[in-house]
Amino acid sequence: MDTRSSNEHDVFTLLTRLKESSGAYPRELLTLRRLKYVRRAHEMSVDLGVAPSLRRTPKQGKGGGSSKPGSFIETALIVALIAEGSIAAYLYRDELARIVRAEATDIQVNVSAELRGFVSPTFELVSTKSPTPRATSTRTATATPTPTLTATATMEASTNTPAAEQNSSNVTPNPNGNNGNHYGQTPKPERTKDKGGDDEEEEKDKDKGNRPNP
Amino acid sequence: MKDGVALLKAAQKLDEEALTAIFDQFAPAIYKYTLRLCHDPIVADNIVGDVFAQLLEQFAAGRGPRTNLRSYLYQTAYHLVVDRSRDSQHSAPLEVAVDKYEKGQFTPTQSQIEERVMMEALITAMNSELTDDQRHVIILRFLEDFSLKETAEIIGKEVNNIKVIQNRGIAKLRKSLGLQIEDNW
Numbered sequence: 049m050d051t052r053s054s055n056e057h058d059v060f061t062l063l064t065r066l067k068e069s070s071g072a073y074p075r076e077l078l079t080l081r082r083l084k085y086v087r088r089a090h091e092m093s094v095d096l097g098v099a100p101s102l103r104r105t106p107k108q109g110k111g112g113g114s115s116k117p118g119s120f121i122e123t124a125l126i127v128a129l130i131a132e133g134s135i136a137a138y139l140y141r142d143e144l145a146r147i148v149r150a151e152a153t154d155i156q157v158n159v160s161a162e163l164r165g166f167v168s169p170t171f172e173l174v175s176t177k178s179p180t181p182r183a184t185s186t187r188t189a190t191a192t193p194t195p196t197l198t199a200t201a202t203m204e205a206s207t208n209t210p211a212a213e214q215n216s217s218n219v220t221p222n223p224n225g226n227n228g229n230h231y232g233q234t235p236k237p238e239r240t241k242d243k244g245g246d247d248e249e250e251e252k253d254k255d256k257g258n259r260p261n262p
Numbered sequence: 263m264k265d266g267v268a269l270l271k272a273a274q275k276l277d278e279e280a281l282t283a284i285f286d287q288f289a290p291a292i293y294k295y296t297l298r299l300c301h302d303p304i305v306a307d308n309i310v311g312d313v314f315a316q317l318l319e320q321f322a323a324g325r326g327p328r329t330n331l332r333s334y335l336y337q338t339a340y341h342l343v344v345d346r347s348r349d350s351q352h353s354a355p356l357e358v359a360v361d362k363y364e365k366g367q368f369t370p371t372q373s374q375i376e377e378r379v380m381m382e383a384l385i386t387a388m389n390s391e392l393t394d395d396q397r398h399v400i401i402l403r404f405l406e407d408f409s410l411k412e413t414a415e416i417i418g419k420e421v422n423n424i425k426v427i428q429n430r431g432i433a434k435l436r437k438s439l440g441l442q443i444e445d446n447w
Binding site for chain 2: 059060066067069074089093095
């Protein structure tokens with residue numbers, strides 16, 4: 049009897065029967081719960097109904113969603129403004145030209161008045177001696193002779209330059225055909241040694257003799 | 263009457279009619295499910311309120327379920343029950359479910375008495391022998407008729423895990439029922 053009953057009432061059959069049995073939602077509780085829910089849903093739907101209209105307002109303010117009539121009116125207004133401006137300019141063209149001329153003369157007068165304060169620079173060609181590099185070879189009596197070549201350049205320039213010439217640095221001088229290319233015009237440096245080539249060769253030979261053989 | 267998808271779409275727009283229809287359709291089932299888990303009618307009612315309040319909030323925020331509303335509601339209820347059970351342990355048996363058996367039966371027959379004993383044994387075993395996961399899976403699978411996939415979604419586990427949990431739970435119930443019957447008789 050015990051084993052028979054346990055076999056007959058399988059777990060699944062019991063679960064199916066348990067499913068059919070139910071603790072039904074008590075009517076009072078269900079009614080109250082439903083009332084609360086419906087009220088809350090109503091509030092939410094009202095909020096949602098207001099929110100989109102608020103959201104739409106700034107979008108229209110941006111102008112991103114401007115309608116066709118709006119853009120047409122905008123274009124027409126711009127065209128009307130341009131036409132009005134051009135008509136006014138045409139009617140008062142003489143006065144405008146006068147004003148423009150007066151402005152131009154004022155500018156010229158101001159420029160000439162400023163230039164009066166300056167001393168007119170005299171563009172004189174001042175010949176200055178170009179620096180003459182002098183090569184002086186000094187010998188040192190050491191075991192390893194190192195010939196050093198020291199070039200000393202002396203600038204011989206005239207010291208008594210007039211003030212007008214000093215001012216000339218402020219104003220760009222007229223080149224007068226001188227484009228600044230002095231190629232071939234530089235005077236050759238003076239030779240400090242004799243032209244005799246024998247002495248130089250002798251000195252070279254002496255230098256070679258002093259050098260240690262590698 | 264709107265079908266499921268149309269109802270869900272209307273509810274997402276917070277249509278009052280659709281929201282009320284959803285409540286009428288699912289609230290009793292959610293209550294029953296919650297009552298089986300927590301065994302307290304007041305707590306079950308509160309959980310039903312929380313479930314639908316969360317649903318409204320989700321819809322208002324532009325979120326919420328897109329396809330399976332039923333599964334979503336059960337999942338929410340399941341999480342709420344789990345959260346509450348962590349706070350306070352309820353150990354009352356599923357007596358609420360058995361009440362109906364006792365009502366309106368003045369002269370029980372022999373088979374009815376046997377059935378009642380078996381039902382009590384089953385409910386006791388479900389409450390005492392099974393783990394929380396096993397109890398939830400068995401309730402969802404056999405009392406709420408969810409598929410394995412839906413149950414896995416609600417519980418938050420893989421389908422294979424749900425199969426294992428279910429089989430172990432059934433085995434435990436079988437074993438427990440056999441032992442209890444022998445003890446009683």
